[in-house]
Amino acid sequence: MTGLDTLAAAAHLFGLEIGGPRWKTGLVAVLLTERFAVPAQEALERAMYGYDPEVQAASDEADRLIKTAEHAALARDYQTGDAA
Secondary structure (H helix, E strand, C coil): CCCHHHHHHHHHHHHCCCCCCHHHHHHHHHHHHHHHHHCHHHHHHHHHCCCCCCHHHHHHHHHHHHHHHHHHHHHHHHHHCCCC
């Protein structure tokens, strides 16, 4: 598991009710830095307020990582019998 996977798992775990969107914004910012060499402060500002092809690509990747984390959590719950 990478740091990106950990942020994605947190965004999934906390969901929309308790800060999930902020975790996703952080994940998008990290992806901008990792994938496009955007400096940290600029990455945070663009993740929060910007919309351009790099932000869109980072957001799409963040969504994919969060969905992967969701599937992993569901599989883990199913294996342990915690699935509702």
